[in-house]
Amino acid sequence: MFGYYLDLALRSLKRNKVLTTLMVLAIALGIGASMTMITVLHVMTADPIPGRSAQLFYPQIDPQGMEGYTKDSDPPDELTWIDAMNLLRARKGVHQAAMSAGRVTVVPPQGATHAFITDARYTTADFFPMFEAPFVDGSGWTASDDDKHARVAVIARELADKLYGTQHAVGQTLRLGKYDFRVVGVIDRWNPAPHFYDLSMGDYAKPEQVLLPFETAMELKQGIQGSINCWGDFPADGDFTKADGCAWVQFWVQLDTPAQVAAYRTFLASYSDQQKSLGRFARPPNTRLRDVMAWLDYNHVVPGSVQLQTLLALGFLLVCLVNTVAMLLVKFLRRGGELSVRRAMGASKRLVFAQLLVEAALIGLAGGAAGLLLAAFGLWVVRQQPVEYAAFAHMDGAMLAATFVLAVCATLLAALFPAWRACRIVPARLLKTQ
Amino acid sequence: MHPIVSALKHHKTTVVLVALEIALTCAIVTNALFLIGDRMAAMRMVTGVADNELVWVRTTGLDLGQDTKMGADTDADLAALRGVPGVESVAMANSLPLSRNFMSVSALRRPGDKKNEVNGGVVEYAGTPGLLRTLGVKLSAGRDFLPQEYVPYTPGLIVGPVSKAPPPTVVIVTRTTAEALWPGENPLGKTFWLDSDGKEPVQVVGVADHLLNPSINKYQGEDRNMILPVTKVFGGMYVLRVRPDMRGAVVRDVPGVLTRIDPARMVDAKIYTDTISDYYHGDRAMVWLLLIVTGCLLALTALGVVGLSSFWVQQRTRQIGIRRAIGATRRDILRYFQFENLLIVGAGVVLGSLGAVGLNLWLMKHYELAHMPLIWLASGAIVLWLLGQLAVLGPALRAAAVPPVVATRSV
Numbered sequence: 001m002f003g004y005y006l007d008l009a010l011r012s013l014k015r016n017k018v019l020t021t022l023m024v025l026a027i028a029l030g031i032g033a034s035m036t037m038i039t040v041l042h043v044m045t046a047d048p049i050p051g052r053s054a055q056l057f058y059p060q061i062d063p064q065g066m067e068g069y070t071k072d073s074d075p076p077d078e079l080t081w082i083d084a085m086n087l088l089r090a091r092k093g094v095h096q097a098a099m100s101a102g103r104v105t106v107v108p109p110q111g112a113t114h115a116f117i118t119d120a121r122y123t124t125a126d127f128f129p130m131f132e133a134p135f136v137d138g139s140g141w142t143a144s145d146d147d148k149h150a151r152v153a154v155i156a157r158e159l160a161d162k163l164y165g166t167q168h169a170v171g172q173t174l175r176l177g178k179y180d181f182r183v184v185g186v187i188d189r190w191n192p193a194p195h196f197y198d199l200s201m202g203d204y205a206k207p208e209q210v211l212l213p214f215e216t217a218m219e220l221k222q223g224i225q226g227s228i229n230c231w232g233d234f235p236a237d238g239d240f241t242k243a244d245g246c247a248w249v250q251f252w253v254q255l256d257t258p259a260q261v262a263a264y265r266t267f268l269a270s271y272s273d274q275q276k277s278l279g280r281f282a283r284p285p286n287t288r289l290r291d292v293m294a295w296l297d298y299n300h301v302v303p304g305s306v307q308l309q310t311l312l313a314l315g316f317l318l319v320c321l322v323n324t325v326a327m328l329l330v331k332f333l334r335r336g337g338e339l340s341v342r343r344a345m346g347a348s349k350r351l352v353f354a355q356l357l358v359e360a361a362l363i364g365l366a367g368g369a370a371g372l373l374l375a376a377f378g379l380w381v382v383r384q385q386p387v388e389y390a391a392f393a394h395m396d397g398a399m400l401a402a403t404f405v406l407a408v409c410a411t412l413l414a415a416l417f418p419a420w421r422a423c424r425i426v427p428a429r430l431l432k433t434q
Numbered sequence: 435m436h437p438i439v440s441a442l443k444h445h446k447t448t449v450v451l452v453a454l455e456i457a458l459t460c461a462i463v464t465n466a467l468f469l470i471g472d473r474m475a476a477m478r479m480v481t482g483v484a485d486n487e488l489v490w491v492r493t494t495g496l497d498l499g500q501d502t503k504m505g506a507d508t509d510a511d512l513a514a515l516r517g518v519p520g521v522e523s524v525a526m527a528n529s530l531p532l533s534r535n536f537m538s539v540s541a542l543r544r545p546g547d548k549k550n551e552v553n554g555g556v557v558e559y560a561g562t563p564g565l566l567r568t569l570g571v572k573l574s575a576g577r578d579f580l581p582q583e584y585v586p587y588t589p590g591l592i593v594g595p596v597s598k599a600p601p602p603t604v605v606i607v608t609r610t611t612a613e614a615l616w617p618g619e620n621p622l623g624k625t626f627w628l629d630s631d632g633k634e635p636v637q638v639v640g641v642a643d644h645l646l647n648p649s650i651n652k653y654q655g656e657d658r659n660m661i662l663p664v665t666k667v668f669g670g671m672y673v674l675r676v677r678p679d680m681r682g683a684v685v686r687d688v689p690g691v692l693t694r695i696d697p698a699r700m701v702d703a704k705i706y707t708d709t710i711s712d713y714y715h716g717d718r719a720m721v722w723l724l725l726i727v728t729g730c731l732l733a734l735t736a737l738g739v740v741g742l743s744s745f746w747v748q749q750r751t752r753q754i755g756i757r758r759a760i761g762a763t764r765r766d767i768l769r770y771f772q773f774e775n776l777l778i779v780g781a782g783v784v785l786g787s788l789g790a791v792g793l794n795l796w797l798m799k800h801y802e803l804a805h806m807p808l809i810w811l812a813s814g815a816i817v818l819w820l821l822g823q824l825a826v827l828g829p830a831l832r833a834a835a836v837p838p839v840v841a842t843r844s845v
Contacts, residue, residue, distance in 0.1 A: 022737050029730050112698055117494065304801050305716065309723060312462070316727055319458045323738040326451040330745040385719055421447065 001351075002358070009359035012335065020363070023327050027367025030320025031407045032374025037306075037313035039375065039399050040382060043392040044204075044302050048192035052132060053292035055094075057253050057261065059087065061272055062286035063244075064231050075286050076229050076247040077200070077299075081218075081240060083275075084249040088124060092267050093253035093260070095130035099123035100249050101201045101226035102217060104210055107175040108163050118159070119201070119225070121208040122217040128154070128185070130254050131197065138170035138185035145184075146213050153181040154211040160186045174210070179220055181212065193392050194301050196292050198250050200227035203301045204388040224248065244280070265289050306389075317410070324363075324414040332356055332422035340427035349423045356422055360415030361408055368407025375403060438774050445746070452742055453782040456818055459735045460786025464814030465793050466724045468806045473717045473724075479656065481531040481710065482645040484570030484675065487522075488706035489684050490530060491515070491672040493692055493699050508666050510695050515672055518687055520680025525565040526667040528558070528589055530706065531646035532713040533671075537590035538654055543615060545632025552614045556607075557647050557659035558589040560667055566606075568675045571661075576622050576640030579604060579663040583639075588668040601628055606640035606661040614658055636662075681705045732817070736825040743771065743829035754833055755840030764834040771830035772823060779822035783815045790814060 013020045047053050061083060062075035079087070084098040102120040127133070128140030137160075141152045153174050160169040160183075167186055174181045187207075195205040212222065218241050232245015240246055255261045265287070272285035290298060332339075339352055347355075375395065382393040395403075442449050493511070508526070515524045529536045538555040542548070565571075566578050583604050591597045612621035621638045628634040646657050676684050682705070689701040747754075754767055794806040 019741060022741060026734055026737070029734060033727065033730070115698070115700070117700065305720060308797075308801055309720075312466070312724070312727055315458070315462045316731060319455060319462065319731055320734060322451060322455040322458060323734055326448060326455060326738055327741055329448060329451065330742060334745065334748075386715060 005355045005358040006362070008355060009362050012331075012359055013362065016331070019327060019331055023324055023331075023363050024366045024370060026320045026323050026327070027364065027407060027411055028370030028374055030317040031368060031371025031403060031410070032378060034310075034313040034317040035371060035375040035395075035399070035403045035406070036378030036382065037310040038402075039379060039395050040306060040389070040393050041302065041310050042399060043193070043394070044306060044389055046193065047293065048194050048196045048296075049131065049292060052254075053196075055254050055256050056130070056292050057093075057255055057264065057289050058292075058295045059251060059253060059264070059268055060288040060290075061268060062283050063247070063275070063281050064283060066282045067231075069283055073286070075288060078227060078229060078247040079249045079251050080244055080247050081242075081249055082244060082280075084251050086271070087251055087253070090267070090271075092264055093255050095126040095254040096252065097124045097127040097130055098214055098249050098251050099127060099198065100214070100224050101198055101208070102212075102222050102224050104176045104212075104222055106159070106163070106210070107177070118209045119206070120210040120212060120217075120222070121198075122212050122214040122222065122224070124214050126254075127211070130252065131192070134188040134190055136186050136188045137168045138183070141184055141213055146215060149216045149219050150213060151179065151181045151216060152184045152213065154185040154187060155183055156187050156207060156209045157189060159209040176210070176212075176222070187211075193389070194296055196296060197252060198226060199296075199299050199301065200250075201225065202388050203299075203303075204392065206388075261289065321410055321414045324411060325417060328360060328363075328415050329418040329421060332418045335422070336425050339422060340425060343425075343427040353419050353423050356419035357412060357415055360411050360419070364408040364411030365404070367411060368404045371407055372400070372403050438770065438777065442774065442777070448742055448745075449778055452739065452778050453785065455735055455738055456779055456782025456822070457785035457789055459731050460783050460814050460818050461789030461793050463728050463731060463817060464786070464790035464810055465797065465806070466728045467813055467817075468794070468810045469803070470721055470724050470728075471810070472804060473721050476650075477714045477717050477721075479646060479650070480644060482571060482642070482657070483531055483706075485707055485710060486678050487675050487681075488530075488569070489674040489676050489681055489688075489703060490533075490706060490709070491674065491688050491692070491701065491703045493672075493701045507696050511672065511692060514691050514695060515674060515688065518674075518684055518691055520677045520684050522675045522677065523564055523568045524672060524674050525568040526562040526670050527565055527569075527673050528560045528667050528670045529648040530569075530671070530673065530709065531648060532650075532710050533648045534713065536648035539589070539628045540630070541611075541615060541660075542627040542630065542632075545627050545635070546630060548630050552611075552658070554653035554655070554658070556611055556614075557654045559645070559659055559661045560587065560589050560664045560670070561661055562664060562667065565661070565673065568673050570675070571642050571645055573606065573640045574609065574643045575620075576606070576638070578640065579606070584663040584665045586666060587662065587664045588666070588670065589662070591668055601634050601636065602662050602664065603636060604639045604663065605636040606642055607638055608642050608645050608657050608659055610644075610655065610657045611660055612638070612641055636660075732821055735818075736821050739775070739822055739825035740828060743775065743826050744832070747771070747829045747833040750833075751836055751840055754836045755838055755842075758836065758838035759841040767836070768830050768834040771826055771833055775822050775826040775830075776819070779819055783818055786818070787811045787815065 049056065060075040060077065061079065063080055063083060064076065079098070088096055088098050100122050102122050103117055104120045105115055105117055107115045124146050125141055125143045128135075133140070136157055138154075140154055141150065145152055155169065155174065157167050160167050163169070163174070164172050169183045169186050172183045174183050191207050194203045195201065198205075221239070224240060226248065228240065228246055228248040230243065230246040232243065235243040235246070240248055253264065255264055268287040268289060269285040272281055272287055275281040276284070342352060343349070379393045379395060383390050512524055512526070515521060537558045539558055541552040541556045543550045563579070563581065563584055566573070583602060585599070585602045587599050587601050589601075607615075607621060615621065615626055616624060621641060623638065625635050625637045628636060642661070644657055645659060645661075647654055647659055650656055674684060685703045685705055688703040692701045693699065757767065790811060791806070794803070797803045798805060
């Protein structure tokens with residue numbers, strides 16, 4: 001039966017090629033535009049660290065003065081150096097790491113005239129196991145390296161290839177400015193998007209090429225980058241590890257069970273209380289503990305313009321669908337005669353309805369295929385834009401399937417009403433007028 | 435008119451569908467046109483400097499973070515840059531209009547009176563001698579800075595030799611800044627304060643008509659800024675006034691000239707018009723996107739109208755033949771279909787205008803968009819009316835061509 005309907009549908013579609021093309025084109029345009037934007041939105045709201053994101057938490061505490069304090073004011077987005085070090089040494093989580101963005105001058109083996117600046121991350125040993133950074137060679141440094149202010153570095157594979165011509169760079173010397181570091185690990189291509197662990201460098205910032213032990217970098221006065229939020233005085237000598245009134249350190253902690261999360265919340269409150277009684281904090285305990293997705297949400301990572309464009313694309317799809325409803329109505333009503341003959345010869349309303357829906361589904365499939373091409377083109381255009389999320393605008397398998405499902409479902413939905421109307425015709429009347 | 439309306443009653447569903455499609459298109463297109471107009475206006479903003487004659491250069495030492503001789507080469511650099519062929523004048527600045535990086539400070543009308551300050555603060559431009567001439571900033575009142583008024587100061591500097599130095603005591607403000615400080619008064623000679631302790635007074639010696647901010651935002655608006663006279667700008671940029679046809683050559687030559695003075699550094703030179711173009715990139719992309727979507731939407735709607743009108747013409751061939759046989763002219767038939775289209779599109783546009791206003795209100799609430807002036811509704815309506823008439827013309831002409839003899843044939 002289905003094969004017969006398919007045959008009928010193909011014949012019918014061939015009969016009026018212009019109208020068929022128009023309908024397929026309309027659906028393709030709507031699907032193409034909306035899938036382009038939905039894909040962009042999909043990659044932008046993706047989980048940057050699947051499987052781990054529910055166990056990684058970002059604690060915030062509030063060391064600011066009483067000025068401007070209200071009961072629901074948010075604590076600063078970052079921690080002061082002292083608080084970060086205190087939380088780090090308390091070791092209340094499964095893993096914990098403090099970190100900050102930085103910039104370093106890489107002096108390649110070829111000499112100072114080839115030097116270049118690159119983004120760096122200063123962090124502590126747990127960064128690597130906690131974020132499951134994939135190593136191609138060696139591994140991260142240890143907690144004792146942190147304590148000893150060891151001059152070790154982990155670099156990205158890209159930089160290893162560029163400097164040493166190989167990804168097996170462990171043991172090589174990395175010269176940064178006037179200091180030498182020993183490479184202990186090379187990270188494979190690793191690009192969590194959004195750049196969740198530090199949003200101050202751009203929500204979709206590129207991964208850092210050089211990672212250094214935090215205290216080593218501070219001791220050698222390597223420059224820090226990213227957001228620095230001060231409510232007290234700037235440190236006169238530029239040493240932010242001594243500035244108790246400046247928040248600039250990101251801190252992540254891994255907590256595996258709800259009990260650990262609850263315990264950490266209690267710990268943050270009691271820490272704030274303790275610091276207040278020591279006179280360092282002025283405000284009553286004002287703490288937050290968000291997991292990765294909640295932290296991204298709190299920071300409004302998806303730009304308004306992308307949301308707006310997605311809305312526009314969906315509005316476009318809606319118009320396309322209304323257009324399809326109208327066209328299908330015309331198409332089905334035009335065939336009143338043919339349908340009446342089928343009805344008169346014994347086909348039930350239900351069968352005629354099914355036949356018309358098969359025809360619509362065929363149009364939907366064709367529209368989906370053409371829409372996919374348009375979406376691929378749209379994403380290519382997005383990738384040409386110099387925005388930081390552009391590189392991530394690729395269609396994956398799920399999106400590919402979603403495109404076809406959306407196209408067919410939308411067309412079937414649009415066909416329901418016209419098909420119902422076409423089934424309602426009274427065969428006798430139409431046959432008589434012929 | 436009456437027969438047209440009663441004829442439409444026989445096709446309620448299709449009429450409603452077409453009107454609905456037009457209403458949706460109208461609502462989206464009107465808002466899209468408004469957004470396009472809004473962005474285009476933003477992109478046409480005048481910088482207030484000689485856009486086509488500027489090149490800027492930034493240089494960084496290799497020993498980042500351990501900078502010991504910050505700014506030591508500045509004088510040699512300036513002298514060398516002045517010698518580059520095509521360069522007319524050189525100065526240093528901390529920011530340029532639309533260069534994105536900026537510092538802002540509070541501006542208090544009375545010393546130590548926090549309640550009496552300009553909301554959102556004022557953007558600080560700092561420039562070395564000759565900056566006004568290099569940029570081409572025009573003063574509408576007052577004078578340029580005197581040589582003794584330049585002091586060692588860099589806005590926002592937190593480390594280094596002059597980070598604790600007080601700012602200059604004289605300033606040039608834009609007309610907008612003056613109006614924000616003292617509405618309707620002559621700002622020349624007046625003093626305001628940059629700190630809440632009353633230790634940093636600045637006196638207005640000149641007023642610039644217009645100088646765009648490095649970044650346009652809701653705090654300091656388009657051009658609420660001031661220019662401070664400084665001797666050196668640490669971490670700043672060299673601004674070069676260049677013969678327009680020599681810009682490319684200067685950008686190519688400058689890195690060599692500067693690394694000859696100190697090889698251990700990186701140099702980044704840019705043509706200023708490229709900086710402006712970069713600043714508006716997002717707006718431009720948005721305008722293109724909106725134009726494409728609007729174009730597709732209009733095309734789609736037009737095709738829908740063509741499809742339906744053709745169907746109606748085909749369906750009514752016999753009636754048209756009868757009308758022609760009993761005396762209707764071709765023109766009557768043409769007019770009939772045109773008027774019918776006018777009615778349907780009119781209904782759609784009325785509905786769509788309501789939708790457009792609703793959509794605008796919703797967008798205002800969620801995306802900080804401006805209120806849409808009603809004139810845009812008219813533009814959307816006109817576009818759709820024209821589109822409808824254009825789309826119906828083909829089918830209507832075909833209808834008018836139906837010969838009266840059709841009435842005598844059975845279809």
